[in-house]
Amino acid sequence: MRQFFKKKLMQDIEKEAAKQGTAGSDEDNCQENSENIHEWEKLLLRSNDYQKTFYVNQRTGKKFCFAFMSTLVDESIIQQSALPYLLEGDFIHLNDVKRLLPIADVQVSGDNSEIERKLFNGYILLTLEDVEDQFVFLAAQKEVVRSVAQPEVEFSVIGPKESFVESLDQNLNLIRKRVPVKELIIENYIVGSLSNSSVAILYMEGITNKDNVNTVIQRVKDIEFDEITDSSYIVQLISDNQNSPFPQLLDTERPDRVAAILAEGKVAILVDGSPHALIGPTTLVEFFGSFEDYFLNYLLSSFFRLIRLFAVAFSILITPIYVAALSYHYELIPKDLLSTLITSRREIPLPPILEALFLELTIELLREAGARLPTKVGQTIGIVGGIVIGTASVEAGLTSNVLLIIVALAALASFTTPVYRMGNTIRLLRFPFLFFAELWGLLGIVVSFSFLLTHLLRLTSLGRPFLEPLYPPRVTDFKDAIIRLPFTRQYNRPQYLRTENPKRFSKKKAKEKKDIDE
Amino acid sequence: MQQPVPERLQISPFLVLYLIMSMQIGIGVLGYQRIIAQAAGFDAWMSVLGAGLSIHIIVWMIYKICQTVEGDIVAANVYVFGKKFGHLISTVFIVYLLIFALAVLRTFIEVIQVWMFPEINAFLYSFVFLLLSVYIIFGGFRTVTGIAFFCIVLPSYLLLTFSFALKYAEFRNLLPLFDHSIKEMLTSAYNMSLTYLGFEIPIFFYPFIKDAPKSQKWAHLGVFLTTIIYTALAIVTFSYFSEAYLAKSIWATLEMWKIVTMPFVERFEYIGIANWNLVILPNICIALWGASMILKRAYKLKQRKGVIIMALICLAAIPFFDTRLKINLLNDWTAKIGFAVTYGYIPFLFFATMIAKKVKNK
Numbered sequence: 001m002r003q004f005f006k007k008k009l010m011q012d013i014e015k016e017a018a019k020q021g022t023a024g025s026d027e028d029n030c031q032e033n034s035e036n037i038h039e040w041e042k043l044l045l046r047s048n049d050y051q052k053t054f055y056v057n058q059r060t061g062k063k064f065c066f067a068f069m070s071t072l073v074d075e076s077i078i079q080q081s082a083l084p085y086l087l088e089g090d091f092i093h094l095n096d097v098k099r100l101l102p103i104a105d106v107q108v109s110g111d112n113s114e115i116e117r118k119l120f121n122g123y124i125l126l127t128l129e130d131v132e133d134q135f136v137f138l139a140a141q142k143e144v145v146r147s148v149a150q151p152e153v154e155f156s157v158i159g160p161k162e163s164f165v166e167s168l169d170q171n172l173n174l175i176r177k178r179v180p181v182k183e184l185i186i187e188n189y190i191v192g193s194l195s196n197s198s199v200a201i202l203y204m205e206g207i208t209n210k211d212n213v214n215t216v217i218q219r220v221k222d223i224e225f226d227e228i229t230d231s232s233y234i235v236q237l238i239s240d241n242q243n244s245p246f247p248q249l250l251d252t253e254r255p256d257r258v259a260a261i262l263a264e265g266k267v268a269i270l271v272d273g274s275p276h277a278l279i280g281p282t283t284l285v286e287f288f289g290s291f292e293d294y295f296l297n298y299l300l301s302s303f304f305r306l307i308r309l310f311a312v313a314f315s316i317l318i319t320p321i322y323v324a325a326l327s328y329h330y331e332l333i334p335k336d337l338l339s340t341l342i343t344s345r346r347e348i349p350l351p352p353i354l355e356a357l358f359l360e361l362t363i364e365l366l367r368e369a370g371a372r373l374p375t376k377v378g379q380t381i382g383i384v385g386g387i388v389i390g391t392a393s394v395e396a397g398l399t400s401n402v403l404l405i406i407v408a409l410a411a412l413a414s415f416t417t418p419v420y421r422m423g424n425t426i427r428l429l430r431f432p433f434l435f436f437a438e439l440w441g442l443l444g445i446v447v448s449f450s451f452l453l454t455h456l457l458r459l460t461s462l463g464r465p466f467l468e469p470l471y472p473p474r475v476t477d478f479k480d481a482i483i484r485l486p487f488t489r490q491y492n493r494p495q496y497l498r499t500e501n502p503k504r505f506s507k508k509k510a511k512e513k514k515d516i517d518e
Numbered sequence: 519m520q521q522p523v524p525e526r527l528q529i530s531p532f533l534v535l536y537l538i539m540s541m542q543i544g545i546g547v548l549g550y551q552r553i554i555a556q557a558a559g560f561d562a563w564m565s566v567l568g569a570g571l572s573i574h575i576i577v578w579m580i581y582k583i584c585q586t587v588e589g590d591i592v593a594a595n596v597y598v599f600g601k602k603f604g605h606l607i608s609t610v611f612i613v614y615l616l617i618f619a620l621a622v623l624r625t626f627i628e629v630i631q632v633w634m635f636p637e638i639n640a641f642l643y644s645f646v647f648l649l650l651s652v653y654i655i656f657g658g659f660r661t662v663t664g665i666a667f668f669c670i671v672l673p674s675y676l677l678l679t680f681s682f683a684l685k686y687a688e689f690r691n692l693l694p695l696f697d698h699s700i701k702e703m704l705t706s707a708y709n710m711s712l713t714y715l716g717f718e719i720p721i722f723f724y725p726f727i728k729d730a731p732k733s734q735k736w737a738h739l740g741v742f743l744t745t746i747i748y749t750a751l752a753i754v755t756f757s758y759f760s761e762a763y764l765a766k767s768i769w770a771t772l773e774m775w776k777i778v779t780m781p782f783v784e785r786f787e788y789i790g791i792a793n794w795n796l797v798i799l800p801n802i803c804i805a806l807w808g809a810s811m812i813l814k815r816a817y818k819l820k821q822r823k824g825v826i827i828m829a830l831i832c833l834a835a836i837p838f839f840d841t842r843l844k845i846n847l848l849n850d851w852t853a854k855i856g857f858a859v860t861y862g863y864i865p866f867l868f869f870a871t872m873i874a875k876k877v878k879n880k
Contacts (some may be wrong), residue, residue, distance in 0.1 A: 328635070331785040440643070442792035443634065450650055450665075450799055457664040458657040471664045472530065 040116055041067075054129075055083070057091045063129035064091070068140070072122040077103070077140040082124070094128055097136050105139030120196070145170050151253050153420050156292035163253040168198055168272035171255070175202065175268075178259035183207070189220050192228035195273075199234065202258070202268040209265065209498045212281060215462050216267050231274040240460045245428055247421040248461045250279040250286055257291045265499035267462075281464040281497065284456060285481040288312065290418035293484055302483035309482060311413035316429050318410050319356050320437035320445050322403060326352040328441035344400040353438040355399050359407040360430065362389060367411070367427075468496040523725045529663045531733035538717055538740035540666040540800035545625045546713030547748065548794070551755040551770040558698045558706035560691055560761060563752040565706035570745025572707075573717050574738055576860055579868040581734045584724040586871050591721045592815040598870045605816040611722075612809045612828075614855050618715065619805035620832050621852040623647060624839045626798050633772060633791055644836045648829040651803045655810065655825045659726045662807050666800040673793045677747070679786060680754055682778045687757035711860075712853035713748065716801070717741050718860045722808040806832075 037045070044050040049071040056063050064086065066078065081102050089100040098106050110133050115125060122141030128134075148170070151163035164171045172186060183205045191199050199220055203213050219238035228234065231251060239248045249269075252258060258268045258277045269278040288308045293301035325332050326341070333341065348355060366385035370378045390408070393399050410430070417423040429452065436444030459466035469477035474495050479485040491507040493499045554562040584590065587597040591611055595604035627640045654665050698706075720727075720737055727733045755770050767773050778786035810824030819827075839845050 329785070329788045332783055332788050334779075334782065334784050337782065440635070440638070442788055443630065443795055446792045446795040447646060447650065450796065451653070453668055454650065454654045454657065454661065454665065457654075457661045457668075467664070471667055472533075472660075473667065 038112075040112065044119075055087060057089075058087055059090060060092050062091055065127045065129070067119070067125040067127070068123070069119055072120065072142055073124060073140045074122075074142040075140075077138075078124065082138060082140070086126075094126075094131060094134050094136055097126065097138075101138065103138055103140075105137075107137045108134065109137060110134050117196070143167070143169075148174070154252060154254055154257070154291060154418065156290070156295065158295040159292060160254070160256045162255060164255060164270075164275040164277060166273050166275055168200060168270060171270050171275075171277070172200060174255035175258050175262075175270075178255060179204075179262055184262065187217065189217070191220060191223050191234070191271075192225055194226040195228045197228040198272045199228075200270040200272075202262060202270065204262050204265065207263070207265045207493070207499050207501050208267060209500060212267050212462055212464075212497070216269065216280065220269070228271065229273065231269065231271040231276045231278050234269060234271055235278055240463065241458075244455065244459055245425045246284075246456070246459060246466070247287070247419070247425070248280070248282070248459060248466065250282040250419065251276045251421065252279060252291070253277070254291055260291075260294070263504075265493045265497040281460075281462040282466075283461065283464075283468050283481075283496070284466055285470070287419045287422040288417060289480075289484070292418075298484050298486045302485075305482060305484065308416050308418070311416040312426060315410045315413035315426055316433060317445065318406050319360060319403075319430060320433040320448075321442075322406055323352045323356050323434060324437040324441040324445055327438060341400075341402055344402045347397040348400055350398065352403075353434065355403055356407070356434060358393075359399050359403055360434070362393075363407055363411045364427065464496050525728065527658060527660065528726055528728040529660060531727055531729050532736050533663050533667060534720060534727060534733040535736040535740040535743075536667045536670045537663060537719060537723070537800075537804065538737055539744055540670050540797075541716030541719050541804050542714060542741070542744045543670075543747070544716065544798050544801040545622050545629070546715075547751065548629060548771045549767075549769040550710060550713040550748070551752055551759075552764055552767055553709045554706045554752070555756070555761065555764055556706075557709060558702045560756045561696065561698045561703065562706045563692070563749055563756060564695075565703050566710055566752050567745065567749045568703070569707040569710045569714060570741065570748065573714060573741050573745070576864055577717055577720070577734075577737050577741055579864055580718060580721045580724075581731070581737070583864075583868055583871050584721060585731060586875050590724050590811075590815070592812055594721070594867060594871060598867065598874050608812050608816045611859070612812050614859055615722075615805040615809040615812075616828060616831060617848070617852050617855060619802045619809075619828075620835055620839075621848050622798050622801045622805075623832065624836060624845055625849060626794065627836075628842070628845050629769065629772070629791060629794070633769070633787060640836055640840075641833070644833055647799075647802070648833055650799070651806055652825050652829050654799075654803050655807045656822065659723060659807065662800070662803050665803055669796045669800045673796050676790060676793060679778050679790070680751065680774060683754055683758045683774045686777070687754065689753075689757045691757050691760070692753065708857065709853075710748075711857045712849060714744070715853070715856040715860065716804075717744075718864065719804055719808065721864070722804075722811060 045052075047069075049069050050067070051070045052065060052067045054063060054065045066082075068078075085100045085102070086097070090096065091100060094108060097108070114137075115135075118137045119125060122139070124138040124140050126136040126138055145167045146165045148162045148165060150161045154163075162174060164174065176184070176186075185203055185205050187201045189199045189201065191197050201213070201216055201220065216238070220234070223234070223237050225233065225237060235247065235249050235251065236242060241248065253276050255277075258279065261279050262268060266279055266281065269280070271278075289305055290308075293305060296304075326345070330338060350358070362385070366381060366389075369385075370381050373381060386408075390404055394401055394404055414423055414426045417426060432451075433445060433448050436448040438444070440447065456467050457471060465472060468474060469481050476492060477495050479489055479492075480494070491504050493502050493504055495502075551562075554565060558565050583594050587594045589597075592604070592608045595607045598604065599607060623644060624640075627638070627643060630638055630643070631640070654661055657664075717737075717740075720733070724730055751771065755764070755774065758774060759767060759770060764770060772787050772790065775787040775790045776785070780786075783789065806825055806828050809828045810819075810821045813819045813824040813828075814821045839848055
């Protein structure tokens with residue numbers, strides 16, 4: 001009850017003060033029009049959400065002024081932890097603010113150039129009437145944060161279920177909690193001439209290679225762009241080869257994955273407003289390892305990784321091989337299999353390449369339509385596409401049964417890539433292979449494979465070879481590449497990262513084994 | 519002594535193994551059996567072994583030369599003959615590498631024409647192939663080495679396919695041993711030279727090897743493995759073919775693939791030839807890279823331009839070799855020049871370098 005009264009009293013006082021304030025400010029406004037408007041304020045005053053209010057302290061009679069962006073500021077902070085104290089306390093000098101207010105982030109400053117940035121970061125600008133060259137910033141950010149949800153792109157059945165959100169602070173909190181040591185360094189940079197996005201670069205002091213960190217910092221600093229809306233902008237702007245269809249930085253929405261790669265000695269980049277962190281340097285094989293692999297026994301996860309690699313090869317090559325074999329090398333196919341193929345293709349008027357292109361395009365259309373439509377309608381698309389178009393085109397004699405199976409399997413296989421971006425790349429890769437297969441059969445497939453291999457060989461991720469450990473061949477890095485060895489074998493950090501401390505833990509202890517019956 | 523190559527452009531010593539093997543194994547292996555059997559009959563496999571062992575001496579000489587002059591062939595030529603004359607001799611090596619690349623590419627196209635696509639457009643195929651090579655060389659020597667590495671590792675499964683021929687092998691074909699004169703054996707070994715060519719390449723990229731002296735054992739191992747493969751393949755071939763039949767088989771290796779059958783694949787030679795595209799890729803890349811590198815070192819021509827010029831010369835020359843006879847002539851000459859360069863000039867350069875070193879030290 002007493003509390004209630006106190007509150008009520010305060011509100012009354014506030015109102016009164018506000019009245020006085022506004023009364024006073026009317027007068028000031030007239031003056032301001034002529035002289036009191038600062039240069040930095042002119043544009044701000046045209047925006048509706050820029051607020052500037054004058055108040056008078058009741059004890060000392062000091063006049064002070066609040067300026068802030070109402071869209072960015074949590075007004076309850078003003079009402080509860082700023083105004084009551086400033087109106088009633090012994091407020092004479094600006095330095096008194098720190099003593100009077102129960103707000104942690106209070107900064108006294110005299111730098112005019114800071115004002116605009118601070119205002120847009122959700123600070124309140126507090127000025128005294130007669131003090132021109134000094135002012136105070138009060139932190140009062142409005143936090144509109146989506147709650148931490150389950151990862152959707154990299155969902156795992158086992159393991160942690162949190163994923164990043166759009167707020168950088170929240171994301172950093174999720175990572176800090178998993179790596180609570182002073183060696184984890186978080187550096188902040190502002191990128192984008194209009195968006196002023198803060199980009200956080202995370203690395204482990206004493207583990208991460210300095211060259212890698214400096215490369216990232218330099219590239220982030222060199223970014224010239226106006227509006228950075230997502231981390232995918234950063235990826236495209238700082239990649240080594242921007243003309244490559246391959247992603248050269250891994251992106252993840254899992255804080256646990258970021259914590260794990262920081263411990264390995266990689267660099268992470270987080271962008272405010274993006275629920276995806278970027279990881280580099282990375283390698284091709286890393287894109288085929290799901291993070292869930294680490295939650296499973298090493299035998300299982302090695303097996304699944306091999307399946308995925310097979311799936312990728314299958315997905316890219318199977319349709320081109322079909323086209324090559326049926327257009328040129330039907331001698332390749334054993335007699336029994338050939339008769340099956342002939343039966344299924346007997347009624348088809350189209351050459352294999354057109355047949356394949358028709359089906360591949362259908363699948364791409366379905367996928368694109370499914371991705372653009374709301375979930376509920378999307379399901380219908382799946383049924384219409386998969387069942388109706390598929391069956392109908394076979395019955396209409398446009399495509400053969402065998403090819404329908406092959407294309408559907410290839411599409412299925414391409415979904416096994418754990419990183420969505422890589423899946424998209426694989427979708428694209430199939431088409432050059434198809435054209436070369438039509439041109440020169442198997443020879444064409446090998447030629448296009450050579451192009452692909454060369455491209456991959458030439459790619460680097462933050463200056464480190466992208467194909468490692470396949471090339472340059474480094475046997476020790478195979479422990480966590482195509483297969484994954486048990487954790488007790490992972491005593492060294494990956495070699496290609498050139499970490500400052502290559503030992504993860506003592507090899508000796510891990511290798512100690514008890515004798516039988518001891 | 520030449521300017522050292524920065525470390526980020528250098529390769530690990532053990533990769534020399536792959537470079538040498540990938541350069542040696544090329545087009546010759548598809549049909550060398552008939553050629554060597556012409557002189558020494560089914561004793562020729564000993565010539566293969568002997569010729570392979572003799573290579574080690576040349577490789578040893580190459581490393582000695584490079585260590586003495588601390589550089590590649592251009593540095594060695596300058597060291598011995600002075601700038602003007604040295605560069606002139608280096609030009610001969612450009613021509614040799616160019617002819618080598620041309621012979622490999624044209625012969626492979628012939629294989630394609632005979633076995634897969636009689637109507638394939640040789641010019642278009644060469645264009646795409648050379649475009650690929652230029653793209654590889656633009657990635658620098660490390661990319662070239664990477665291609666050499668993958669082009670040994672990926673097609674290595676093809677070795678297993680020759681075991682299908684073992685089912686029909688008649689090893690008594692090889693008997694009696696030592697049925698031929700030394701002269702015949704030596705002729706056979708000489709005929710083997712085109713197939714073995716390629717072991718001389720360390721002399722071109724020696725400065726690009728990290729810890730170069732350490733790579734010597736890998737170079738020897740590479741040559742040794744190639745020798746083993748060739749000898750084993752020769753023995754398998756001789757036990758599979760009869761002497762009279764082999765005399766008519768121009769591409770004996772390919773013919774052995776004909777009997778390979780698996781539940782899902784027949785006529786394996788299509789797959790084999792398509793894969794061979796990978797095997798000859800490093801041949802052409804290393805040759806073009808070497809030629810353009812000598813151009814750069816001797817005549818200060820940017821390698822980017824040099825590669826394109828070399829590739830264009832190759833491309834322009836392809837249409838001139840349009841008959842079996844001309845291609846044969848090209849191969850014969852490549853073998854002759856290669857033999858002269860490796861067994862003639864390199865020992866000569868070795869002794870000249872040793873003498874020059876003594877003179878300079880005084």
